[in-house]
Structure formats: C-alpha cells, structure tokens
Amino acid sequence: MTMTAVLLGVLAVTMAVAVWRMSAGPTDADRVVAVDLAFVVFVAAVALLAVRLDTPAVLILVLAATLLGFLTTVAVAHLLERWSS
Amino acid sequence: MSGEGGALVAALLAMGVLALLSPALDRRLGRDAGYVLAVGFLVVAAVLTPAASTALDGGAVTFSHAWTDSPEISFTLRMDGLATLFCLLVLGVGALIMAYCPRYLTAGGRHGRTYLLLTLFGGAMLGLVLAGDLLLLFVFWEMTTVASFFLIGTGGARAARPAVRALLVTGMGGLALLVAMVLLGIAAGSTDLATVLRAREEVLDSPLSPAIATLLILAAFTKSAQVPFQFWLPGAMVAITPVSAYLHAATMVKAGIYLLLRFSALYSGQTGWSVCLMGVGLLTAVLGAAQALREHDLKALLAHSTVSQLGLLVAAIGVGTTVALAAAILHTFAHALFKATLFMIVGVIDRQAGSRDIRELSGLMRIMPVTATLAGLAGLSMAGVLPMIGFVSKESLFQGFAGADVFPGAGVVAAALAVTASALTFAYGMRIFYGAFAGPMLQRQLHEPSWAFIAPAAVAAVAGAVLGPAVSVLDPLMRQAVLNAEPWAVPPYFAFWHGLSPELFLSALTIASGLVLFSERDRVDRMLQRLPRPDGAAAFDRVHSAVLGAGAVVGRPDRSDSTAAYLARPAAALVVLGCVGVFAADGPGIRAGAPSDPVDWGVLALLAMAVAALVRTRSALAAVSLLGAVGLIVALWFLLAGAPDVALTLLLVEVLTAMTAAFVLSDLAPRFPRPRRGAAAAALAGAAGLVAALGTLALTGGRELSPAGAYFLEAAEPETGGRNVVNTILVDFRGLDTLGEASVLAAAALGLLLLLPGQPDGTAGGPRAPYGRVLGPAHRLLLPGIAGLSAYLFLRGHYEPGGGFSAALVAGTAVAFGYLAGRTGTRWLSPRPLLAAGLVLGAAVGLAAMPLGDPFLTPFTIAVPGGGLSSPLLFDAAVYLMVLGLVVTVVDRLGAGRGEHR
C-alpha cells in the first residue's frame, strides 16, 4: 500500500497547487479553473483512499464528488457571469 | 387567635375595604365621600379600642398566621402601647384629614384616586405600626413608600420629579431596612418582633449588630427626612395639602420615628447609636428651622419646620434616657396635632386667598378671625408656649437633652442646640402668623371659610390647647409607650408645670431669643437669604443623572451594529477558559494526544494552507472557492478517520453552501471591504485557535471505546438489521436527534419563506436561467442518474454510506442544477408540501408506537405486499422530505437575485 501513499502525496501537492491558484488568481476565471481541478484531485484521492482503506463502499463518494464538482464549477462560473452582466 | 387579635386583622381589612370602596363612594357622593371615609377611620379606631385598652394595661394583643415558610414571613400583628399611640395618630389625624378633604377638594372633580390612595396609605401605616414580624414590618413600610409616591404624584405633571425623588430616597432606605430585618432575623434567630426585641443580648453580641444598627438608622433617616436626605420632604409639598398634612404631619415621616423608638429596645444607650442620632438629629433640627425662617411660601415653611421637628425627635431618641424617650414620644403626639392644624390652615388660606406666599398675604386676621385664632393656637403649641401641649413636650425635650450623658458635656451641647432650634422655631412661628394674618387688609372681598372647612383644624388645634394643662390624661398611653420602647425603664409622669426648673429657664431663653429674632426679622431675613441654600434636590438630581449616564456608558458596547463587537466576547471567554485550563493542566484526567496517521500530516498541511488563503483573500470568488477546498480537505480527513457517511454528507452540504453563497454574492460586490483592526482580530483568533488545539489535545483521544460506541457496534445488526452503524444510530437508536435536526431544517426553510417573500413572477429559473441552451441537455442527461443515485443512497443507507440526509441532498443538487439549467420544478416539488409531509410523517411515525404502549420512536414494521415497511425507513423518508424542502426553498428564494430582474 505504499504505492497509494506516494500517489496520495502527489495528489496532495496538486491540491496545494489548486489552492494556490484559487488564492492567487489573478482573475476570477483562474479561480474557477482551480475549483474544477480541486474536485478532480478529490475524486482521484477518494478512489485511492478506498484502496488504502480497503473499503469499496467509500467509492460512492466518487460519484457524488464528480457530480458536485461539476455543479460547483458551474455555479461559481455563473456567479462570475452575474457579476459581469 | 383571640378575639382582640382578630380585631387587628379586621381593622386592616376594613382599611383595605374602605380604600377599595372609595372610588365608588366618590362616584356616588362626589368629594363628600371624605366624610364617609372619616367615619370609617373612626369606626376602625373603635374596632381597635378593646385591643388598645389591653395594650394600655401592659399587655399585648397579637394575631399570627404563617405567610411563607422559607423565606419565613409570618403575618403577625401585635398591638402594644407604642403601637396604640401611633394607631391613634394614624386614625385620628386620618379622620380629621378625611373630613377636611371634602371642602378642600374642588367640587365636581373626580377624587376617587386621591381618596383611594389616602386610605390605602392609612392602612399601610396602620399595618406598619401593628406589624409583629420583622419582614411584615418591611412589607408595610414599603407600601407606605409606594402609596406616598402616588399621593405626591396627585400634584400633577410638576409633581413627577419630586415624587420620584421621594420614592427613590425612601425606597433606598426601605432596602436598607430589608437588609436590617434579614440580618436581625439571623442575629436573633427569629423574625418575630417581640422575640427579637427580647433578644437584646444576642443581637448586641452578634458581629452583625453594628451593620443592623447602621441600616436601621439609614432607613429611619431617609423616611424621616434627616440630613442629608431631608430634601425630598420640602419637594413633596407639590402634593395637595391634605396629602401633605397627613403624610408629613402625622404618618409617613413618623414611620422613621416609630422605627427608632421600636428598636430603642435593642440599641438605646449604645454609644454609636446615640452619637449618630443626636448629631444628625440636632443638625437637622437647626438647619431645618433656619431654612424655615427664610421661606415665604407657607407650605414650604411648614415642610422645613417638619424637618426640623423630626430632627429634634430623632435627637431625643438618640439621647436614650427614659426621660428623653418619653419626651420624644410626647412630642411626636404634640407635633402631629399642631402640624396637622397648621397644614390644614395653610390649605384654607390657599383656597380662600389664592396664595400661600406671605409677601402677598396680609391682614387676614380681620377677615378670618376664627382661622387666625386656630392658627395662633397651633403656632403657640409649635413654639412651645404656655399652655399648649407643645410647651409640655418641649420642656420635656429640654429636660431630656440636658440629661444626655453619651459623653461628658453632651447635655450642654445638646441643650444649646435644642434651644437654638426652638428659638428659630418660635421665630418662624411668629413669621407664619404675622405674615399671613397681621398687617393691613389687602383682599377685602375675602371671608371666613365655612365652618365645615375649618372644623377639622379646629378639633386638632383645640385638642392641642386642652391637652397641655390636661397632659396627665395621656399618662397611661405615654407611659406604656415608653415601656415598650425601653422595657427596663421606669417611665415618668408628665406634668404641665414643673415649677421653676432648668427647663423653664431654657423655655424662657428660647422665647426671648425667638422674640429677638422676630423683632430683628428684616436683618435676620437679609442675612439668611445671603446664606447658601443647600440644594439637596439638585445634588440628588446630579447623582441620578450620573447614574443614568453611567448606565448609558455601560450599555454603549451593546448598541453596536457590528457583529464583531459581539462575537469577540465568546472568543475572549474561550481564551480565558483556556488559560484556566493551562493552570489546571496537571489535574486528574488530563492527558495528551490522539495518535495520527502519516497521511494525516499531508491533509493537515493542505488544510492550513487553504485556511490561511481563505482568511487572507479579499476576493469573494476566491473565498467561495477556498471554502469549498477546505470542505474537500476536511472531507478527506473524515474519510481517513473512518467516517465515510460524514465525508459524504459534508461534501454535499459544502457544495450546497457554496452554491447558496454564490447566489447571494451575485448581488454584492466581488471584493470584500478592506478590513480594519486586523491585528487585534488576528491575535484573538490565534489565541482562540491555540486554546482549541490545546483543549482538543488534552481532552480527547485518551480513552477506550466508549460503552455506548461498543454497544452500537455490537447491537446494530441484531437489533435493527442495519449494517451501517452510523445510520442505525440516526434512525433507530437516537432518532430523536434526527427528528430535531430535520425540524431545524424545516424551520430554516419556513424562515426563508418568511424572510424573502416570493417573487411575483413565480418560480426561480425559467427562461432567465443562465445556461439553458447548453446545460438543458446536460440536465436531461444527468437527471435520471442523479435521481437513481439519490434513491440508491436512500434505500441502501441502512447498510452502506447514505441515508435520508445524503440522499435528499443529492436530490437537492438536482434541484439546484435544474435552476442553473433553467428547468422549472414541478408543483409538488415546492417547499410547502415537502415540509408539511416531512414534519407530519416524522412526528407521526414516532407517535405511532405509543398506542401500543411503546415509547416514542420505537421501531415497528408494517406488513405490505412483498415484505415489510419498517418505521425507520419511513422516518428516514421524513428526513428526506424536510431536507429536500429546505434545498428547494433555498433555490426558490435565493436563486433569483437582483441580477435576474434586469
């Protein structure tokens, strides 16, 4: 299981990049991109954690998180458009 | 209960009944109701006569009935000699005042309230002097305070401030009395007045003794208008004259005198007591008399005169010798007679001549000879001139003061001051008479008032004149009163003529000095007018507004409009608690640390980074995004901690929160306002965070699996059939929490419906929705999948991660998605039916077990074709409905922002 631990570490770094982009911008559009990436990273991490914890039941989160990531991205993009309309 | 004891209750009840009847009497008889009430007072006096005769024989009539056990208040009434004397004043003078009212009050006006209050006041005063229980005494004491407040208030709008001053000053004394009574009860081991008064040794030996004495004195001084509380009494003269006559001649102010006399049995002869009473009393006597001498308003003059006379009484009680006490008692009686007369006469003059100012009045003697005569009689009595009763009492007072032995030379000082006050008294007595009645006749149209108007004054004046030579008639009463005040005393017999005694010499000196003062009145007046006026009322007002101002300052932080001003305090409280915790850190039960997984550290680092970015950003969109990121990271942490249900729910909640925030933010500016005082906030927040971390470290993670946790893990499957233990806790073991929590959501939804009334153009979304063209197909494509996921989570929640909340939240995302995609909801997918069905279903499923004799929320199964429908599933369905109801409400009310209306 050390393999998944290493991969999880890599994903942590990518999440950190997403967080940094959310914070740094420079435009709000960049932040929305980062949100999208954060959810992707989360989904990958959940899948790997399911392996690590040996609990397939956890995988239901993959579906939920994919859906939610999509909705969140759309909602935040929507916010951005409403500001500029 | 003896028959006579019953008479005491009957007397009090009768006063109450009279009071309640007085408005009706006023409606029936108009102002003449006063005559009926006067008769009533006399009847009450008659009721008390048998008891009085017992009291005068040295006995005491008592009545006792338990009121409350703890705190113990006993409704005990007790009539002894001292009480009898004061009853006589209350009822006798009361009857005269009541008989005076009808002619004084205006015809045709409504006086029911005045009569009611006067009678109530008389009743309270009667209760005060009859009270045989410490706390009952306080009860009646406060009732006189309140009644007097409203009586002074009868003076109209300008009476409000004086009434407030009187109430607050005497109310303060009342609270002192309350504490005195409570402490006395503790010191003496009883609240029964007679018992307490017999326990002189215990009380004096108690460490509470000085405090009790001080508080008693404070109470008496405020009520009896002693320096520095004297100012309220002249101010209270805005009340109508009958009120002044009753309250300030015979009753209210004498309550303080009564209190001091009553507790002389405990403190008489104690040095501190004596020095305090004599010092303040004589000071008050001299200052009051001097003040009276420069007044022009007759009523104000009488008010200051009252203050002065009360000072003499207090001082005499302070001397504490039997002679002095006897003198004080006799002078109390005499003062009631002459002062009541004078007040009534001033009222007569006021009504007849339209003024009370001696600069406007003149020569009334020729027009109103009878009135003048009566005024003369009362004035002579006040001035202590032969043969009035005032002469006898003043002689006794001089005798008492001269015999003062508190410290060497006390007698001389006391007598000198008493003579000074009395000389001033003589002078202002002359000033009254000369000012009003002497001189040229200015108002020829005036005439003698009707006999009915002056008859009450006449009775009092004549009594004062007759009782001087016949003072021995009063001996049984006075001697018994003295005995009650000082049980160990050998009371003297009063004599009209003491022979050529030192007191007679002092009287002569008094009169001579008084005459000098009067003859030099112009110079004296000029001199007095130049003296500074001690304006106690203004000082009181300054203190009063200072207190109000201090209150405003105290309340100022709580008028702030900024949330931070309020939220900082719990944060600070937490920090303080943390500091306490650090000091207690080596106490029993404190331990450190839950273990952690290496992956935890990675999650933690991410968390710290995201939180730091979140608090620093001023971009609203960054904040929303980072909040979502924090949610994702925390969800990962929950997954690592073995809580997939929590992670799932958190994720759903997080996204719905972020979407809601995005809806709301679309109305607001994309940048947060520039913060101020960031450093202080950061310091406080940092400290709170540190405390939270230390608290978590010290107070969690150091114990075995809890018995409850073990039970749930073990019992979940056999007892409920569920394999997802968390879900069985939610719907089976602790369903009540879940019901409550779903009700919270229902309430939040109802609140939003109330807070944000619906848009007139109907549901959210619709043609204005932003991404209709492209998201519409996506919505059509995904909706069955989302619905399936929701159904799966709901049905499998008992066995795998999921359940009512998460299933409904997934369905909720579909609703939100539908809004973004411009798809309108169906009619049943609106808040009201969802919330109603959820609430009813949740409560009903819980209640359904009760008819079978099972507790609320006991699970059961309904047989349906193809299996069983279990109540936990129905219960979860209720949760589902309410959660979905909230999400639908949020989308409906928050989705359509201002931007939509353009």
Added chain:
Amino acid sequence: MSGLVLALPVAVPLLAAGVLVAYPGDRRVHRLVTSAVSAGVLALSAVLLAGSLDGTVRSLSMGGWPPGFAIVFAADVLSTLMLCVSAALVLASLAYAAGTGDDASPRFAPLAMILSAGVYGAFLTADLFNLFVFVEVMLVPSYALLTMSGGRARTAAGRIYLTFSLLASTLLLAGVGLVYGVTGTVNLGELAGAARQSTAVALAGGVVLVALAAKAAVVPLHGWLPRTYPEAPPAVTVLFSGLLTKVGVYAIIRFYAVVHEGTGLRWTVMAAALLTMVVGVLGAVGEREMRSILTFHMVSQIGYILLGLALFTLAGLAAAVFFLVQYVLVKAALLMCAGAVETAYGTDRVDSLARREPLIASAFLVSALSLAGLPPLSGFVAKLGLVGAAATEADHLAVGVAVGVSFLTLVSMVKIWAGSFWGGEDPSREESLLRLMARATVRPALAVPALVLAVPSVVLGIAAQPLLTAATEAAAGLLDASAYVRAVTR
C-alpha cells in the same frame, strides 16, 4: 401517569407544525390549533408537576433502547415547573400575537410550534447532545420570528442575534464533544459528579457552561440580548423573553448541579452572577425606550437566578427557582404593556398613559413593582429569598449587590413610569402628543393578556407558599440529584 407521555410535548407541537404548514389558509384554524396544543401541554405538565412533588422522577427511554444508549427524557419538579410556565407563556404570547397581528403570516404558527417543541424538549432531555439539538430546534424558528417582517433595523438585529447564537451553539457542540471525549458518555445521569472527580471533565464542562452562559446572556456574553430583543415584533419579544434565555439558565442550573455538584466553580459562578446583576441593571437604567429598558433588565434578572445557584444551598436554589418562574411571567407582562403601547401609538415616546390607558397602567404598575421587588408581590418574595439565603451564608457582598441592584431596578421602572405614564413635561414630546390627539388607544385584545399575566405577580406574592414548596422540592432535587440520576440511567 406513565413516562410515555413525556414525548408528547415535543411530538405533538411538531405534528401540529406540519399540519399548519399544510393548511396555510385560515388564521382562525391556526389560532385554534396552536392554542389547543399549548393548552394541552400546559395541562399535561401541570399533572406531571403535581405527580413529581413527592420526589418522583419520571423518565422515558426513546425508542425503548436501554438508557445510556438511548436518549432519555426525565421529568422532575424543576423540569415540569419550567414546562408549566413556558407552556403558559406560549399560550399567552399566542393570544397576544393575535392582538398585535404578529401572527398574520401563515408561517408564524408553525414556527411558534417548532420553537415551543424545542423549548419543551430542552427542559425534558437528560442527554447533552440532545440538549444541543433541542436548543437549535428552539433557536432556528426564533431567527425567523425575529426577522419576520424584514426592514433594515430588524435584519441588522437578526444578523447579530443569529451570529451570536450560532457561535454559542458551536461552542456548546464543542463542549459536548469534549465531555464525550473525556467520559465517553453524554447521558447526564452517567456524568453525575464527574466534574468533581476529574479536572478534565470540569474543564470540558466549563466549555459547556460558557456556551450556556452565552445563551443565557450572562455578562460579559450578554450584549446581544438588549441589542436585538427590542427590535423583534412585540409578540415575539414576549415569546423570547420567557423562553430562550430561560432554557440557557435552566441548562446551566441542571448541568452545574448534576455534573459539577455545585462545587469547583462556585466563585466563578458567584462573580458572574453579581457582575450580570450589576451590568444588566446599569444598562437598563441607561436605556431610553421602554422595551430596551425591559430587555436590558433581563440580563440583571439572570444574574439574580445565578446568585441562587452560586450559593447552592437549599434556600438559595429554591429562591432561584421561585425567582425564575415568577419572573418569566412578570417580564412577559411588562413587555406586553410596552408592546401594546407601541402597537397602538406607533411609538413608545408617549406620556400620560396612566390617565389614558388605565388597564395597561395597572398591569404595568403591578408588574414593574414586582420586578423591583416591592412587597407584597411575587418579586419581593423571590428577592427576599435570595437576600436571605445570601445573608445566611454570610455572603454580605452578594446581599449588598442584590439590594443595590434592586434599587436600580426601581430607578429604571420609575423612569418608565414618570416618563411614559405620567410625563408631559418634555417639550420634545410634541410629536407624540399629536399622536395622542389622534385618539389611538390600546385595544382590549392587547391589554387583557398583559393584565392576565400581571395577576400572578399578586397571587404568587400573597399566596407564595405553594410555589415556594414546589421550588424547595426542585431545589432539593438539585442538591441531591440521586433520584434524577437513577431515573435517567436505570
């Protein structure tokens, strides 16, 4: 009567709320249902109270699961007494809301029902986490009711009230979590005396107490109350006054008595009590509007109740309980008077009310004098009990503060009376006089509830003994919680 009925005060109002949400149309139906439910709870709790006076503690394990694992409800004298008085207050507030028209929205009645279910649940539960849940069930409707009719001032007040309450709730949750972390249980019975044996429990309990203190408006966590309550619609202020902070106070008393057994924090509690009394009354004295004065006073009254708790003697606790019960009614009557005036005249800057509104004036007078502790009214018996208990313990500072605060209470009541009921001197009141000329008067529908609630001030003063007996019994149950503990752990 079996313990089964203990669930009814929670379940029936929730059921009623659901039904009322479903039928939003007829306001009369709403009034009928809410009154019937509240009257039913009142009757039930009166019966329960009568049955608990002999020391019996009824309990109910929800779902029939074993206590310790199930949520347990328990009814002793204290909780049934609180149940009684809150049901009575809900009933009175509903009648009053019908008068002021605050119940016009179809959401009002369901929200009031959910709120009352939360209050009843909080009084009955013997489970700390469940207490947190019911506190929320009570608070969330209160947020909605406070901000009911919108407007800038009200939403601003709502923002402060909501955020503060939410912070306190979060603290409470954390405290409950810490208690569970240390002890592994949230059942009050299993926690009995735990804080005496373990510093860790005492500290975790300290967090719970701080959170409850914030909910109860104990100084220095009080500012939100005087800031926000006066902004609520009149009927809502009345409802809040008797219920919300009282739940906090009740929970403090219960938790401190059972878990801390009256030890450990005595001086902290005493200091908080005295500070709360003083700051509360000074704040009241400094306010201008009637409802602001009255709501700031709540703070100081909370202090009085805590004083009895700090003393932790039979007499002190009994006095605190007596104080709590009578004061709920007194304060509600006063707020009804103020709200009636505001509703009728559109402002509380009026004068000569004593002449114009004899009914309101009488109700106000009796209640104000009771609040100030003047005999022979209920407030007098309560304050005498506290002063006596403090004096017996030779706590002379407490005696002095109690009496001083009582005096300042009188000052503030007189301020209202002289300003609004007599008044007429202030030239800046011309505008209000103009309004008075418009012949506005308080309708009987508003005056009668106030008068009715003023009656207990007199009755509980002159015939104080029955309530004193109950309060003493409740105090005995707090001093020796063994019967309660047995009932919730059995």
Added chain:
Amino acid sequence: MTARPAGRLRRAAVRCARVAAFLGHYGVQFLHANVTVAREIVTPGSGLAPAVVEMRLRCRTTAETTVLAHLITLTPGTLVLEVRTQPPTLFVHGMHAADADRFLGELGDLEDRLLTALRPPDSPAARGTRRQEGKP
C-alpha cells in the same frame, strides 16, 4: 412505417458502425491531444499559439450542436467559449492554432464525421462528407 424489418435492421447496423468508427477516430484524436498538451506543459519554453476562432456550423439541431461543442471541449487544446444560434456558430479557443484556417479545418472535419455518425444513413445532409466553404 411501411419499411421492412430487414431494412431497419440494416440501417441500424450501419449507424452503429458509423458511430463506432467515429468514436474510434475521436478516441485517437483525444489521446493524441492529451499527449500534445501534456508535452506542452512539461517541456520547458512555450510552443503555444492561442487563438479564438469563429466556426460556422452545419449542425441544425440543438442535440447536434451540443454534442459537437461537447466533443470539441472535451479534447485538450480546444475549448468552446461561446455558442450562437443565428446562424449556428461556435467560438473556439485553440492552444495550438498558429494556422487558424488549418485549425478550423480540423474542427470542420470533426463536425463532418460527427454528422455522418449521427444523421440517418439516407439523410441527404449526411452524404456530402466535405464541408463546402461559403455555404451556410
């Protein structure tokens, strides 16, 4: 309505084959684009030549437009920024669009293949597989 079952079956088979062929083509393109973009990211320096180009569509139905936009966007390196309906137009952001016309040509090729796969085999629109410039 009167079509024989055998004919229907044949047409269905043809459609499936066309869709499969399209998916195969698209899959290859998709992976290729992924590699291109990944290389762009990991190699030092910048080989980017971004452009936003207007692409007139032959798609007529919403479904066709949606699927096309979807597929273009799914491919790394191309991103639809705006969809217009009158006339049907996509505005596409390309990362490597140094030659805009060639870029447009590639996109048009994708559209043609998609329409061939989506439209019924005997539909006239599906016949001409080459895009005719200038015609709407």
Added chain:
Amino acid sequence: MTAAIAVGVLTAGGFFLLLRPGLVRVTFGFVLLGHAANVLLLAAGGLERREPPLIGDGDPAGMADPLPQAFVLTAIVITFGITVYLLGLARAEHLAGSGSRSGAGSGGPAESAEPPR
C-alpha cells in the same frame, strides 16, 4: 496531534473571519468553526480505530466509534440549515438596504463605502 492542530487551525481561521466585517465572510467563518467542532467530535471518539463502522465490511475490533459520527452528521446538517438562513439574511439585508450594491455582505454601515470593482 493532527486532529488537535486541525481544530486549532480551523478555529483560528473561523474566529478571524467572524471578526471581519461582512455577513458573508462571517458565514464562512462559521463554516470553518463548524468544521473545527466536527473534527473535535470525531477526535473525541478516539482516532486509534479507523475502520468505517460498516458491519461486514471489516474487522469490528478496528471500527471507529460510530456515536460521534452520528453526532457530527446531525451537527453538519443543523449548521447547514442555519448557514443558508444566514445567507438568506445577507440577501434580505441587502434588499432592505439602499438598493445599490453594497459591500460583499453588509455587516454594518462602515462597509457600504467600498465601491464595486
């Protein structure tokens, strides 16, 4: 240890946002505080046992204490209800205000000064 630090970080961040002007940021602060309380609750159950409490999916001896998880679920949902109400209040306050765009969340008069970007 990590749980304690996480609670500390979330609490500090939450309180800092609570003390900022603007109702929306205050709301975000509450979300952080809610996370802190939830992490604390799970830590209170003990973190040695980390298997999800799903019977049949693993070794019961290693399963986490399910009770705090149930508490956290309840708390999360309650906080959600209040949070959306708080956001609704932000909207209502905005609507009740001047009608022009005020700062992101109107946490007091001082905040409407910030012009939109």
Added chain:
Amino acid sequence: MVVVTVLELLGHVLTTTGTALVAIAALGLIRLPDAYNRANAVAKAAALGVVCVLLGVLLLMPGVFTAVVLGLGVLLQLVTTPFAAYAVGRSAYRSGAPLARATHRDDLSGAPRDGGR
C-alpha cells in the same frame, strides 16, 4: 515477499499514470499563461487522469459494486467535464479575463451577441 498479480500491476500502472496526468494538469495550472489556456488544458488532462485512476482502482479492487460505481464514475466524468469547461471558458470571456499576449486572433471580440444563450 510481495506477490503482485498482473491485474494488480496493471492497476498500479493505471493509477500512477492517472495521478501523473493530474499532476501535469496542476503543473499546467502553474505554467500556462492565461485563464483560457489553463481551462483548456487543465480540466481535460485531469479528466483523463481521473479516468485512469478510476480504472486502476477497479483493477486493484475488482468486484461488481466497484465496477458499477467506477464505470458510472468514468461516464459521469466524461459527460460533465466539457460542460464545466465550457462554463468556465464562457464566464472567463464574459467577465473580461485578459487573453495571453501570444493570442494572435480573437474572432469573438466585437462579434454581435445573439438573443439565445
């Protein structure tokens, strides 16, 4: 001694590839010059990465439940990613996010807006 089956090995290869793709996307988020290029590269590369990870996990934990869930997950990922990317790109352009200097052509600037969205 660790015994690794072919399926497991393939699973590890896929998860590693997927994670690498996600990491590359993150690198793109840092390196690419404007929001459009980032949106263009990141979401899609990451989507492929996540698909790989999911497939790898399926191989590491074979089972019906896993297969159904992960299959649906892959499908969902492929369906939603473009919608999200479109939303991002469109909002970026409409909110005026600047194009990188290297962008040599912008047909959208000045193009008339039509009524449909």
